[in-house]
Amino acid sequence: MKKPLRLGVNIDHVATIRNARGGRFPDPLRAALLAVEAGADGITAHLREDRRHISDDDITKLRETISVPLNLEMAATEEMLEIALRHKPHAACIVPEKREERTTEGGLDAAGGHNHLKPFVTQLVKAGIRVSLFIEANPFQLDAAVSLGAPVVELHTGAYCEAEGGARDEEFARIREAAAHAETVGLECHAGHGLDFDTVGPVAAIPNIVEFNIGHFLVGEAIFVGLAESIRAMRHLMDEARTGA
Numbered sequence: 717m718k719k720p721l722r723l724g725v726n727i728d729h730v731a732t733i734r735n736a737r738g739g740r741f742p743d744p745l746r747a748a749l750l751a752v753e754a755g756a757d758g759i760t761a762h763l764r765e766d767r768r769h770i771s772d773d774d775i776t777k778l779r780e781t782i783s784v785p786l787n788l789e790m791a792a793t794e795e796m797l798e799i800a801l802r803h804k805p806h807a808a809c810i811v812p813e814k815r816e817e818r819t820t821e822g823g824l825d826a827a828g829g830h831n832h833l834k835p836f837v838t839q840l841v842k843a844g845i846r847v848s849l850f851i852e853a854n855p856f857q858l859d860a861a862v863s864l865g866a867p868v869v870e871l872h873t874g875a876y877c878e879a880e881g882g883a884r885d886e887e888f889a890r891i892r893e894a895a896a897h898a899e900t901v902g903l904e905c906h907a908g909h910g911l912d913f914d915t916v917g918p919v920a921a922i923p924n925i926v927e928f929n930i931g932h933f934l935v936g937e938a939i940f941v942g943l944a945e946s947i948r949a950m951r952h953l954m955d956e957a958r959t960g961a
């Protein structure tokens with residue numbers, strides 16, 4: 717039996733558009749509710765240190781309102797740990813974060829950052845939050861996630877999505893092998909970053925991956941077809957690829 721593939725819709729960039737004007741619209745909470753109606757299994761939001769998109773208030777409202785799992789993306793800092801422990805989202809995905817980057821560039825160095833990350837993973841797990849580490853598709857990083865006690869990894873698909881031709885095939889092979897390795901070492905495997913209608917299919921067909929987190933493309937596509945239609949189309953492509961239809 718093929719494992720089902722969940723879709724977490726990342727609503728960060730609804731907040732980016734709101735913040736461009738500094739007002740209240742468009743409302744990320746409304747986007748989250750619509751995403752659930754359109755087939756999202758969960759909502760993902762990245763509370764950045766500089767609050768460039770999602771705000772503390774957004775997290776409070778999401779936590780109070782949505783009925784599906786909330787996945788909080790966060791840097792491994794004391795401030796974010798305190799917020800996560802206060803809100804107790806269903807899941808927390810630890811990501812690397814640099815102020816000067818435009819988006820999350822590259823994965824977390826779970827191997828090199830073991831001593832720094834260990835107390836964060838331990839406290840989040842102890843609080844009953846499902847912890848995932850956003851890492852590159854590299855067996856050393858996967859093994860480091862195991863030794864940190866994280867039950868889940870999210871493989872960074874950015875390099876695969878940006879590459880073309882043979883280089884994309886190579887990046888894809890790395891993701892496929894890493895997903896298989898994740899299952900062997902007992903990690904639940906997720907994937908995300910940069911996925912669009914063209915790149916989603918091959919990754920959705922990898923049987924060991926059980927969740928995607930997708931945001932930027934969906935919010936961009938919503939300009940043309942509306943958010944619900946953009947999510948429904950992505951869901952359809954994922955399901956088609958997973959069932960091999």
Ligand code: PXP
Nearest residue numbers: 820850908909910929930931932
């Ligand atoms: N997963 C993680 C850990 C991310 O940091 C991001 C970007 O915020 C995504 C998934 C979604 O990437 P995109 O917005 O490019 O779909």
